[in-house]
Amino acid sequence: MNDSDNILVAEGLYKSYGRGPARVDVLRGLGLMVRRGEFLAVMGPSGCGKSTLLHLMGLMDSPDSGRIVFQGQDVNGSASRRTLLRRQGIGFVFQRFNLLGELSAADNVRISLRVRMLRDDGRAGELFEKLGIAHVQRRKPGQMSIGEQQRVAVVRALAHRPALLLADEPTGNLDSANSQVLLEHLRQINRQDAQTIIMITHSAEAAGFADRLIYMKDGQIVDQ
C-alpha cells in the first residue's frame, strides 16, 4: 500500500487540556492511518480521547505535537489553512444533529454549501431521495422526527462531496430502529460511493457496520 491510498495519516498525536495539577493528557502519541473508501469505527470508554481525536482529524483543533496528513497535505499549518481544508474535504455528522433550528432541511443543506461557496449540483436532492427523506425538505427540524433530523444531518455533511465523513456518535440520540436505518444508509453510501467514513461510537452494534474497528483507551489505540 502506498501513501496515496491513505486519506488520512496521524502520527504521534499528543493533546492535553488544562495546566498544572489540572492538566489532563487526552491523547498520548496516537498514530493512525485511514484508507480511502474505508468505513472505520472508533470505540472506547468515555474520556479515552475519541472526541478529541475526531476534532483533530476533522481539522477543528490542532495537536500539541505530532502530525496529521490529510489527502497528502500536512495540515499542521495555520488555522486558516485547516479551515480551508475542512471546508473543502470534510463533512460532519454530530450526535446532537446540530441542525440550524430556524432553517428548513433544504436550507440547512444550502447554508452548508453557501459557507463552502458552492452551488447545489443536485447531489443534495439525490441524497434526500437516497436516505428516504425527500418529503421533509421544507420542514424545520422541530417538525421532523429525530431519525429524519439525523438523516438530514447526513445529507448536509455529504452534499459538498467531501473526501471524508466524520460521524461523532451518530446513533447516540436515536432509538434502535432509527439507528439501524441510519447505519444501513451510511454503509450503503460507503459501499456505493466509496465514501470514507470515520465513526466514533459507543455501540458495538453500530461498530459492526464498519469495515474496521479500532479500540482506544487512555489516549492510545489499544486494539485494531
Added chain:
Amino acid sequence: MANLPLANLLHHKLRSVLSALGIGIGICMLVTLSGLSRGSLFEIAERAESVNADLIVSPRGWGDNAADKAGSALPDKYAKVILDRHGDIVAKAVPVFVWPMRLAGQEQRATGVEPNDLPMLTGGKKLSEGRCFDPDGRFAAWIEHKLLAPPAPATGADAASDDDIADTQVLNLTQADLADPAHDGLELVIDSRLAKAGGYRVGQTVSVAGHDWKIVGIVPAGAMTRVFLPLRTAQFLFGSGDVTKSTMIMVKLKPGVDIGFAARAIHNTIGHDVVPLTQYRGMLIARFGIMFTYIDIVNAIALVIAFLFIMITLYTMVLQRTREIAILKSFGASNAFILRQVLAESLMLTGFGTVMGIALSFGAAWLIQTIKPLLTVTITWQWIAIALAAGTAGAVVSGLYPAWRAIRVDVVEALTME
C-alpha cells in the same frame, strides 16, 4: 438561498420587533425633531420671503436681531425720505409695526400696516374671506387727527402745552372710542392657518391685549405674519401712543435695480441697517440656529442609546447562538462569513427599524400638526437620507463587537458543551 440572518430574526419575532422599535423611536426622534425645529423656523422664513419687497430697513445695530424685533423703533418719515431721495430706484417704502399678540393659545407676530400696503405683505395673495381692516382709512385719519392735529384752544390754567397733546389724548381714549363703528380701529385680518387653529371666522370678536378685536378678513396662509392690523392702531396701542414710528420699513425696488447697490445707497442716506429680504432666513438661523444644535445633540444621544440597544440585542443573540456559530465554523465558515452574517442581521434589524422610524415620523408629524396646527413639521428627503445613513452606520458599528465575539467562538468548546 438560505438566509440565516433573516431566519434568525423571524424566529425571534417579538425580540426583533422590539429591537427594531428601539431604533425606530430613535430615527423617529431624529426626523421629527429636526423636521419640527427646522420646519417651524423655515416656515417663518418662507413667509417672510413671500413678501413682495426687496429690502428691510431696520434701526442701526439691529443686525441679525431684526428677525425677532418688535415695537416702535424707526420713524415713519424715513419711508418718505427713501422715496424722495431714491425715487429713481425705489418703487415703494412701507412702514410696518410688529408686535406679539396671543391668539389660538400661542403668541403670534402681528403686523400693523396701512390697508393699501397689505398686499405687499401677503405676497399679493387676496383675502379668501371678508375684507381688509380700515378699508377707507377712516380710523387712520381719525387717530392721526386726534394725535397729530393741533389741539383745540384750551382755556384757563389747565391748558396743555403742545408737547402734552398726545399723552393727554391717549389717556382720554377708551375701548369705545377705538372700536367706534364710525372708524373701525380694532379690526384684524388673520391667515387661514390661524383661523383653522383657533376656530376663528370672519365677524367673530376676540379679546387680545386688553381690547376686543373684530376679525374682518382671512388671508391664505403664507403671508408675512399670521395677524395683520391697522398700522395706526398698532402704533397707538403698542407704541406708547406714538403714531410716528414703526418697527421697520419694507422697500420694494424698481425692476432691474441691483439690490446690493440699492441697499448701500439707502444706508448711506438714512444711516440705518438695510438688508436684502433674502437674508431673512440667514438672520433667523443666526438668531435661533443654536436650537438646531441642541436638538441635534439630543437626537445623537437618542440614536446612540438606540444602537447600544441593538448592540446588546445582537450580543445576546451571539451568546445564545454560540453553538450555531460553531456549526457554521465546523463547515469551514471563514471569519468574513461569520462577520457578514452578524452584520447582515444588524443591517436587517436597523433597516426595519429605520423604515419603521421614518413611517412613525410621518405619523408623529401628522399628530403634532393636528394637536398644534400652528407648528410645522417638514420631513425632507435630506433628513430621510440622513436617517438612512445614520441607520446604516449605526448598524455596522453596533454589529462589529457582537461579530467579533462570534468570530472568536471556539468551535470545539462550543460543540462539546451541553
